[in-house]
Amino acid sequence: MFMFEKPLGMRDTLPGLYVIKESVRKKMMNVIESWGYQFLETPTLEFYETVGVQSAIQEQQLFKLLDRQGHTLVLRPDMTAPIARIAASKLMKESLPLRLAYSANVFRAQQHEGGRPAEFEQIGIELIGDGTISADAEAIALMIYALKNTGLKDFKISIGHIGFINALFGEILGKEERAEKLRRYLYEKNFVGYREHVKRLSLSTIDKERLLRVIDLKGGIEKADEASSLVACDSGKKALEDLKQLLIQLRAYEVDQYIKLELNIVSHMSYYTSVIFELYANGVGLPIGNGGRYDHLLEKFERPAPATGFGIRLDNLLEALGDLKLNKDRYCIIFSRENRQEAFRYANKLRKEGKQVVMQDISGIDQIDRFTGQFTDIYYFLGKPGKVRE
Numbered sequence: 001m002f003m004f005e006k007p008l009g010m011r012d013t014l015p016g017l018y019v020i021k022e023s024v025r026k027k028m029m030n031v032i033e034s035w036g037y038q039f040l041e042t043p044t045l046e047f048y049e050t051v052g053v054q055s056a057i058q059e060q061q062l063f064k065l066l067d068r069q070g071h072t073l074v075l076r077p078d079m080t081a082p083i084a085r086i087a088a089s090k091l092m093k094e095s096l097p098l099r100l101a102y103s104a105n106v107f108r109a110q111q112h113e114g115g116r117p118a119e120f121e122q123i124g125i126e127l128i129g130d131g132t133i134s135a136d137a138e139a140i141a142l143m144i145y146a147l148k149n150t151g152l153k154d155f156k157i158s159i160g161h162i163g164f165i166n167a168l169f170g171e172i173l174g175k176e177e178r179a180e181k182l183r184r185y186l187y188e189k190n191f192v193g194y195r196e197h198v199k200r201l202s203l204s205t206i207d208k209e210r211l212l213r214v215i216d217l218k219g220g221i222e223k224a225d226e227a228s229s230l231v232a233c234d235s236g237k238k239a240l241e242d243l244k245q246l247l248i249q250l251r252a253y254e255v256d257q258y259i260k261l262e263l264n265i266v267s268h269m270s271y272y273t274s275v276i277f278e279l280y281a282n283g284v285g286l287p288i289g290n291g292g293r294y295d296h297l298l299e300k301f302e303r304p305a306p307a308t309g310f311g312i313r314l315d316n317l318l319e320a321l322g323d324l325k326l327n328k329d330r331y332c333i334i335f336s337r338e339n340r341q342e343a344f345r346y347a348n349k350l351r352k353e354g355k356q357v358v359m360q361d362i363s364g365i366d367q368i369d370r371f372t373g374q375f376t377d378i379y380y381f382l383g384k385p386g387k388v389r390e
Contacts, residue, residue: 009110009118020324021121021314024150025103028123028312031146035138037101037125042082044105048072054300055081056270061108063118075107080271080294080309083126088301096129096305117315124291124311128298131306133245136275136293140246141253143279143289143310152321155281155288157258158218160265161243162292163274164227167236168214172207182211186266191215217263221247227263239274246275271297279312281320288316329376332358334365339381346379 006012013021029039045065046052049072052062057077065073076082079102087098103123110118125142127135140157147155165186169179178201185194198211210230217223224240224247231237243261250256267276267290276292291310298305318324331350335343340361347357358375362382365371372378 007118009116011117011119017318019326019328021318023326024318024321024324025121025123025314027149027151028146029101029103031149032101032123032125032142035099035142035145037099037142039101039103040083040086041102041104042076042079042086044075045073046076046082046085048074050301051076051081051085054084054271054297056268057108058268060111063107063109076104077108078106078269079104079122079124079311080126080297084128084297084307085301087126087128087305087307088298088303092303097135098128099125100128101125121314122311123314124289124309126307126309128307129305130308131295133242133275134249135306136246136308137249137253139291139308139310140250140259140277141255143291143312144253144255144258147279147312147317150317150321151324152281152317155258155279155320156260157277157279158260158262158265159243159246159275159277160261160263161239161275162267162272163239163242164231164236164263165214165266167231167233167239168210171231171233171236172203172211173201183266186214186264187268214264217261219261221261223261223263242274267292269294275308277310279310281317283322284316284320286316287313288320289313328356330356330358330374331377331379332360332372332375333379333381334360334362334368334372335381336362336383339383343379343381346381 033039048062048064052064052072052074055077062077063075067073083100083102087100091098101124103121105119105121107119110116125139127139140159144157165183169182173179173182181197182194185191185197194215195212198208201208213230217227221244224244228237228240247256247259247261250259265276265278271294272292273295274293277290278287279289281288289310289312291308293306293308295306298307333343333347343359347359350357360371
């Protein structure tokens with residue numbers, strides 16, 4: 001019964017989709033490399049006690065297994081934690097900032113498939129060692145230019161700040177348990193549930209109004225000024241000033257038309273510390289990518305350093321790009337056995353011209369019309385050597 005089945009959430013990539021994915025991937029990688037980022041690879045398997053624990057992916061979503069020594073391993077659930085491990089070890093003698101990039105599959109177990117893959121490819125960058133707003137602006141601008149190079153047009157980057165939400169919830173709610181319930185509603189974009197929960201809280205009318213106004217803090221730079229009236233503490237006001245500076249710097253990159261503030265953004269990734277952002281495109285219900293600043297992750301690997309970055313899900317990006325068709329010409333040489341060498345020489349000639357060429361012995365074809373229908377042109381080397389027929 002399992003002959004044609006796959007594990008929950010796993011996908012096959014057939015030749016047509018593979019070609020499209022490869023094309024989109026290369027377009028993004030070319031832009032990332034042109035900005036001075038260096039690509040690397042990490043193992044598919046990591047130790048649970050290091051990367052697994054620090055990845056901030058929920059425990060039930062980790063694929064775990066044991067090695068022969070009894071160590072618990074995980075299939076890497078994201079790329080940020082593995083790259084933090086590398087930066088804190090093998091690259092620790094390199095001068096900062098580091099500009100690193102990756103294109104790799106990650107694995108997150110699903111309880112119910114529901115269209116959600118358990119294995120998917122991420123393309124992204126990590127800028128390690130620069131704690132300035134300038135680094136956040138570079139990461140966001142690079143993501144936009146990489147996306148534009150794929151042909152994506154109708155998309156927006158929603159930018160928020162963990163520090164603002166934490167400050168506001170801390171002032172009004174006090175206890176972290178109470179704040180966490182509201183964060184869950186915001187993370188799930190369940191604004192109806194958020195409103196109802198706020199209304200049931202034992203708070204003053206003014207404080208309830210402060211919490212409810214969070215839902216509407218979406219738009220341009222003016223929303224940072226509006227939000228400033230909701231928080232009193234220095235950390236909350238500084239978070240908003242950081243966002244205003246970030247928007248000013250993004251104008252210099254000429255990408256501000258793709259940007260909007262969304263001050264109610266909350267991430268499930270617990271290592272984010274300040275600026276966070278999500279990428280959305282028309283026609284796709286889920287984020288195509290996300291990112292932000294994580295200034296405390298590397299200290300978990302005993303090398304403190306600020307960092308920021310982004311990751312884009314290639315499957316969601318392909319959905320946003322729509323019905324892409326890359327009809328690359330393919331040619332076929334059909335030969336009889338006595339013409340094998342001559343057919344091979346002619347195939348090599350075409351291949352040197354950059355063409356994709358299939359060589360096929362005619363005796364191995366069952367239905368010739370059906371077989372030849374997939375090619376742009378057919379060349380026949382049949383009968384007496386030296387004769388080519390198209």
